Amino acid sequence: MLLEIKNLHARIAGNEILKGINLKVNAGEVHAIMGPNGSGKSTLASVLAGREEFEVTQGEIIYNDKNLLELSPEDRAREGVFLAFQYPVEIPGVSNTNLLKTAVNEIRKYRGEQELDAMEFLTLLREKSKLVELDQKFLSRSVNEGFSGGEKKRNEIFQMAVLNPTLAVLDETDSGLDIDALRIVANGVNKLKRKDNATIVVTHYQRLLNYIVPDFVHVLYQGKIAKSGGKELALELEEKGYDWIKNGKAEVVNA
Amino acid sequence: MKEIKDINQYFIKQFDEFEESLNGEKTSELHQLRKNAINYFEKLNFPTLKDEEWRYTDITSLLNHNFSSDYNKTKVSPKVISKFLFDKLEHSLLVFVNGSYSAELSKLIDIPKGVRVESIAEALKNNNSIVKKHLGSYAKNENFFFTTLSSAFIKDGAFVYVPDGIVVEDPIHIIFYTKAKDKKVLTQPRNLFVAGKNSQVTIIEHYVSDDEQVYFTNAVTEIVADEGAVVDHTKLQEESSKAFHIARMEVDQERSSNFASHLISLGAEISRNDFNARFNDEGGECMLNGLFMINNEQLFDAHTMIDHAKPYCNSYEHYKGILQDKARGVFNGKVMVRQDAQKTNAFQENNTILLSDEAIMNTKPQLEIFADDVKCSHGATIGKLNDEAKFYLKSRGIGEESATAILIHAFASDVITSIKIPALRDYLEEIITKRFNQ
Numbered sequence: 265m266l267l268e269i270k271n272l273h274a275r276i277a278g279n280e281i282l283k284g285i286n287l288k289v290n291a292g293e294v295h296a297i298m299g300p301n302g303s304g305k306s307t308l309a310s311v312l313a314g315r316e317e318f319e320v321t322q323g324e325i326i327y328n329d330k331n332l333l334e335l336s337p338e339d340r341a342r343e344g345v346f347l348a349f350q351y352p353v354e355i356p357g358v359s360n361t362n363l364l365k366t367a368v369n370e371i372r373k374y375r376g377e378q379e380l381d382a383m384e385f386l387t388l389l390r391e392k393s394k395l396v397e398l399d400q401k402f403l404s405r406s407v408n409e410g411f412s413g414g415e416k417k418r419n420e421i422f423q424m425a426v427l428n429p430t431l432a433v434l435d436e437t438d439s440g441l442d443i444d445a446l447r448i449v450a451n452g453v454n455k456l457k458r459k460d461n462a463t464i465v466v467t468h469y470q471r472l473l474n475y476i477v478p479d480f481v482h483v484l485y486q487g488k489i490a491k492s493g494g495k496e497l498a499l500e501l502e503e504k505g506y507d508w509i510k511n512g513k514a515e516v517v518n519a
Numbered sequence: 520m521k522e523i524k525d526i527n528q529y530f531i532k533q534f535d536e537f538e539e540s541l542n543g544e545k546t547s548e549l550h551q552l553r554k555n556a557i558n559y560f561e562k563l564n565f566p567t568l569k570d571e572e573w574r575y576t577d578i579t580s581l582l583n584h585n586f587s588s589d590y591n592k593t594k595v596s597p598k599v600i601s602k603f604l605f606d607k608l609e610h611s612l613l614v615f616v617n618g619s620y621s622a623e624l625s626k627l628i629d630i631p632k633g634v635r636v637e638s639i640a641e642a643l644k645n646n647n648s649i650v651k652k653h654l655g656s657y658a659k660n661e662n663f664f665f666t667t668l669s670s671a672f673i674k675d676g677a678f679v680y681v682p683d684g685i686v687v688e689d690p691i692h693i694i695f696y697t698k699a700k701d702k703k704v705l706t707q708p709r710n711l712f713v714a715g716k717n718s719q720v721t722i723i724e725h726y727v728s729d730d731e732q733v734y735f736t737n738a739v740t741e742i743v744a745d746e747g748a749v750v751d752h753t754k755l756q757e758e759s760s761k762a763f764h765i766a767r768m769e770v771d772q773e774r775s776s777n778f779a780s781h782l783i784s785l786g787a788e789i790s791r792n793d794f795n796a797r798f799n800d801e802g803g804e805c806m807l808n809g810l811f812m813i814n815n816e817q818l819f820d821a822h823t824m825i826d827h828a829k830p831y832c833n834s835y836e837h838y839k840g841i842l843q844d845k846a847r848g849v850f851n852g853k854v855m856v857r858q859d860a861q862k863t864n865a866f867q868e869n870n871t872i873l874l875s876d877e878a879i880m881n882t883k884p885q886l887e888i889f890a891d892d893v894k895c896s897h898g899a900t901i902g903k904l905n906d907e908a909k910f911y912l913k914s915r916g917i918g919e920e921s922a923t924a925i926l927i928h929a930f931a932s933d934v935i936t937s938i939k940i941p942a943l944r945d946y947l948e949e950i951i952t953k954r955f956n957q
Contacts, residue, residue: 336919337913363925
């Protein structure tokens with residue numbers, strides 16, 4: 265098993281947001297986590313990436329036989345965890361290339377691999393930028409600065425392609441995207457899918473799941489997984505709305 | 520020395536010794552200038568926190584040391600000086616050791632005819648008319664304790680003169696090297712750079728030491744940019760971390776001249792810079808940028824003034840500071856737009872990053888506008904490194920140190936990229952990398 269979340273409780277500024285999450289993810293799978301606003305979807309993504317504002321009060325996360333919660337955010341990334349941000353951060357003065365070069369080489373160093381030389385790195389960037397149809401000129405621009413919403417999200421998937429994670433968490437990557445950008449982003453994610461990696465897609469809407477087809481769908485409500493099922497669950501949600509879950513008509517099933 | 524009231528007498532006594540060391544020079548016009556200065560110095564008060572211009576800068580620790588000039592020509596090998604040269608930079612080099620010019624260590628390349636690049640002592644000896652005309656005309660003694668001290672002890676410094684229409688291609692790198700040994704050395708470089716009409720010159724003033732001794736540099740630099748002249752100036756202050764560095768720069772700009780200065784300040788326990796530029800005629804452009812990176816208990820202070828006395832001039836001022844540990848920074852930037860100075864563009868900004876809870880920054884951007892058709896702005900920010908940006912970098916596998924270094928590079932980048940000399944930009948990037956990403 266690649267990832268196992270057991271009875272995870274987490275809070276921020278004294279408010280408990282996650283109230284006992286259980287989730288198992290195997291390599292080769294795509295999981296969708298859906299739920300109404302405020303249900304804890306983004307909190308779960310943040311806790312996985314190691315955002316420090318969130319305090320884990322109970323439970324554990326086992327990733328690749330390691331206790332994920334004991335790892336710093338950078339070590340999680342070096343172990344192959346990647347978070348595509350809901351709101352990618354603008355960093356003026358730092359070029360995309362510089363960020364990725366430092367990241368790739370720090371990750372390689374951590375894994376005891378040779379650092380890439382300038383030529384190898386440029387070849388990698390060129391190859392991966394095609395995957396998300398990202399213009400080369402973005403490489404020399406400051407990270408996300410002045411990017412449109414769609415460009416920012418494509419840049420996230422581009423970074424994901426370069427860093428080649430084992431577990432990718434996409435936090436509302438679809439929000440605010442027009443249909444063309446959505447198709448490009450989804451296409452990138454699908455091309456990166458392998459037998460030995462897994463993807464968790466956090467989304468509010470079913471729309472993205474037309475393009476990234478999940479193996480499992482989980483509905484998060486009030487900090488717990490209220491219902492789990494196959495891809496058809498997403499369609500059911502689309503049809504019936506989240507009120508169906510809120511009204512307690514769905515039975516709680518833990519995966 | 521313990522008492523504030525004693526310092527004037529302390530230096531007046533040194534003046535007598537200084538006079539004796541001068542031998543035959545005592546009758547010159549220059550010596551009259553010195554004597555006037557020492558007489559005036561007697562009446563001046565050592566600056567304290569009670570003075571508005573020194574409100575946040577306590578320099579009374581200067582009184583704990585008995586500083587004196589080094590009149591013996593201290594010898595150092597070229598190897599020592601070579602540490603302070605920039606890679607891949609063709610340049611002329613002037614070297615001063617403990618305040619005195621060293622001909623053996625200096626080297627001039629491709630200097631066009633008529634251009635003077637020499638020690639001011641040499642120029643004074645030859646009765647250079649340019650020096651006579653300009654020296655002391657801009658950095659006036661009035662109410663400046665340390666300028667007056669400098670004027671009383673004028674002896675050596677750098678002199679650059681570029682005649683009308685001449686372009687000096689290679690930068691002139693001036694190194695002020697201080698080696699204190701057992702003595703607490705006072706050096707008082709007195710520099711004069713004069714760029715004639717439509718001339719062009721690039722000058723790097725570089726203050727260095729290679730040990731952690733206590734000494735005192737009191738530098739005064741006067742710069743004249745005549746009509747249409749282009750002067751690019753960098754001051755790189757890398758004094759010993761126990762040194763005192765007090766400096767004044769006065770810039771006189773004639774019609775359509777273009778002056779750019781970058782102050783890069785890293786060293787000294789206490790450093791104070793009074794930088795003033797004045798537009799004497801229309802169409803001038805002035806850039807005063809600065810980058811200070813200080814740690815431990817270092818204190819950095821920049822007091823600047825850009826005087827828009829005439830219309831159609833542009834000024835750009837951007838100071839950036841990075842403070843660690845218990846370091847303290849002071850920025851006091853004044854832009855004066857006089858009634859006559861219509862169509863002025865003046866932009867000023869000061870941004871500081873505090874990397875520790877104990878670091879303190881005092882900033883005071885001031886705009887005084889008496890004209891009514893101008894475009895001016897000023898602002899200041901003091902903050903920490905952006906945590907969101909840091910988390911973003913970490914989430915990509917970049918460690919704490921690298922992430923900090925990347926964000927510091929990014930913060931400093933706009934000041935660094937405005938420096939025209941690539942070798943100097945590389946040098947600064949390397950300093951940041953060394954400091955924040957070991």
